[in-house]
Amino acid sequence: MTNLKLVTISGSLRKGSYNRMLLAEAVEAFGPADVTEADIDLPLYNGDVEAASGVPAAVQTLAQQIKDADAVVISAPEYNKGISGVLKNALDWISRVEGAAFKDKPTVVLSAAAGRTGGETAQFMTLSCLTQLQARLMPGTSILIAAAMNAFDDTGKLKDEMSRKLLATRMQALRAEVA
Numbered sequence: 001m002t003n004l005k006l007v008t009i010s011g012s013l014r015k016g017s018y019n020r021m022l023l024a025e026a027v028e029a030f031g032p033a034d035v036t037e038a039d040i041d042l043p044l045y046n047g048d049v050e051a052a053s054g055v056p057a058a059v060q061t062l063a064q065q066i067k068d069a070d071a072v073v074i075s076a077p078e079y080n081k082g083i084s085g086v087l088k089n090a091l092d093w094i095s096r097v098e099g100a101a102f103k104d105k106p107t108v109v110l111s112a113a114a115g116r117t118g119g120e121t122a123q124f125m126t127l128s129c130l131t132q133l134q135a136r137l138m139p140g141t142s143i144l145i146a147a148a149m150n151a152f153d154d155t156g157k158l159k160d161e162m163s164r165k166l167l168a169t170r171m172q173a174l175r176a177e178v179a
Contacts, residue, residue, distance in 0.1 A: 004178055006033040007069040011076040011087030011122070013041055018112035018148035019075035021156040025164070026073050026110060029171035036065050040090035055096050062090065063097035070178040071106040072135070073171075078113040078122035083129070091129045102135040106177050108170055110143040112151065118144030138177060140170045 008023045027035050042058055043049070066072055077084050094101050109126050111119025123144065127137060143166055145151045151159060158164050 004030075004033045004070045004175070005036070005068060006030060007036045007038055007065050007072045009038040009040060009072065009074045009087070009090070011040075011074065011084040011126070013086055017077065018145065018152060019077045019110075021152050022110050022112045022143075022145060022148075022158075022167075023073060023075045024156060025158050025167055026075070026108075026171055029164075029168040030073070030175055031171075033070075036069070038062055038065060038090075040086050042086075042090055042093055045089055045092045045096070050096060055093070059090075059093040060097060063094050063099070063101040066094065066101040066105060067099060069105065071108070071174050072102070073108050073110065073174070074126060074130075075110045075112060076119060076122045076126040078111065078115060078117075078119035081121045083122045083125040087126065088129065091126075091133065095133060100134055102130060102133040104134065104136050106138055106174060107135040108138050108140070108143075108174050110145075110167070110170075112145035112148040114148055116146050118146035118148070120144055138170070138174055140173055141166050143167055143170055 111123040113119035
């Protein structure tokens, strides 16, 4: 039996980000899979650059990884009450690739943020962008990890049992959808 293919996208480039920790927890809860961690450290979208040079190879690779995946999990940090610039930039670039990478792709969005709402505004904005990209957004309880700097232990594991259970429920529903 072939493993399911899962792509994870962290809206934070920082290696030790709480959103990367949250994605690691999501991958564990999803279960056995071939996991690709997307690289969204991309040049800023510029229509003139696209017209002169085309879509960068890194963007084409990212779009192909999404197309080839069975499902996508995105963790969206909140910066100044909005979506992170790198995540929005990646989604803008992906929209420029032929073939609608996200079209009908089962997708879950999670958030971890320092604030009290756990990234709720960024998650809402990310979901809005993904709707335009025609992703198949999986319904379920929002995973919003507030005060993220206190939410993970020294090994990167979520401390709160209820958050772990909610995340496991979301990931098992995603797995059931694509299995």
